[in-house]
Amino acid sequence: MLLSDQAGTTAAAKIPRPATLRESVIEAIQELIVSGQLKPGQHLVESELAALLGVSRQPVREALQQLSGEGWVDLHPGQGAFVHVPTLEEADQLLAVRTLLETESARLAAQYAGEEGVRRLRTLCAQGIAAVKSDDVDGAVALNSELHALVTDLSGNRVLAELAAQVARRVRWYHTPVARQRGMASWDEHTALIDAIEAGDERRAAKIMREHTEHTRASYMEQRGTEPVEPAPKPVRRRRPRQLGGAG
Amino acid sequence: MLLSDQAGTTAAAKIPRPATLRESVIEAIQELIVSGQLKPGQHLVESELAALLGVSRQPVREALQQLSGEGWVDLHPGQGAFVHVPTLEEADQLLAVRTLLETESARLAAQYAGEEGVRRLRTLCAQGIAAVKSDDVDGAVALNSELHALVTDLSGNRVLAELAAQVARRVRWYHTPVARQRGMASWDEHTALIDAIEAGDERRAAKIMREHTEHTRASYMEQRGTEPVEPAPKPVRRRRPRQLGGAG
DNA sequence: AGACGGTATGCTGTAGGCAGTCGACGAAAA
């Protein structure tokens, strides 16, 4: 299938130009990947993406390289860019790293988060619970990410927060398609976490966060473990041999 | 049997590299930064770098963006690239993150490193000690990085290893100019670390690694703390009506 | 003399184009 054909099915939203084109293209491609319009292993042809987004190849190239640095796509020299294929093993390792980073963040947040920080945490948590109660899955997932991001921010360590954010984005991509459950239990744990942070109990905060992320990890592995193993997604370049005309 | 099958069974060591120009430029600029030829806060003009390296602006642009993603340079939209200015606070946070990542790596390495891994660790350690004894500071620093990288590799968690490597590169940049001391003590700790890994004692390995990286951190903070604070290096674009390069 | 606006400069961001390279397909030979 051609990218332009995919564009026909969905909204071929041209990118607005608030900032540099590169930034916009990065977000657009991330969105295409997360939403599943670009499937793992798929060959990303620069010219097609450029045409799809209504820009030239250069911003697309630069975006792909930045995305490569963050693990979204794999760049094979001379061959091009391919959407990264999340292995089960890699997902497990990534979730382990997330556990590590966020546990430390929680510990630091318990030390350094002030009243204002706790207040913001409570607000997000309340919104998340409301989202779950109204079956707003996407909203709950987004709020979950926001809350975790806020915890890392409150750690006071910006390097740590940045790294955790980077990892969290990938986690979210891997996790979203299988995160359709584990609704309220997760937010109970969030509440307990905030209590610990408010109390300044770093050990408890770290413990709760560790168990919380491990629950997520277990949930993920359980769900993914039952899936059939994908066939070898060997990256091949030429996705479009002939057939310029018909889609079908 | 196909060659590709053979390649699959053995180590799939690709040919060194098709050596894209971008990769070369990245390494060249990193080297220029580490060596101090490009100073923190300096405005990196694409065309000048291109001329200096004998390439066009495009590979330079792409290199700068990748370097931006790794924290080497800051990219101000519409203004250009500036060599990142390492703050004391940021260095501290970065070293804290390194402690976190490498401690976990050591713990995992104690679990999963086999005899072969321990042997390679011992080899590196011996070389490092030899380098220190012969006052080969650069060699010792390089071997130190290699040893830490090997520990993260032996953790078995590639995501963790990759992240740690990324952090370690920046640490090395920050740390190199002030790492002219702390020679043999560091390698004694390395030896103890390897002993713990060989014994499979994850708690001890983690403890040693934590203390080891904290020693490094303390050493760094002590040395940097005495330095005068640099004046505000406000990024300005047009720094140079003439030529790049200062070696004149 | 100091402040403000106009102009000039050079840099960035983007587009378009060309050569090199890799993979695939087809033909020829065993």
Add this chain to the structure above:
DNA sequence: TTTTCGTCGACTGCCTACAGCATACCGTCT
């Protein structure tokens, strides 16, 4: 029929060129 070589096509990587813009300099006004 299977294997191997030659050719073709497409895509990537790189270079060059142009437009937009932010900054710096300078003249003028207050």
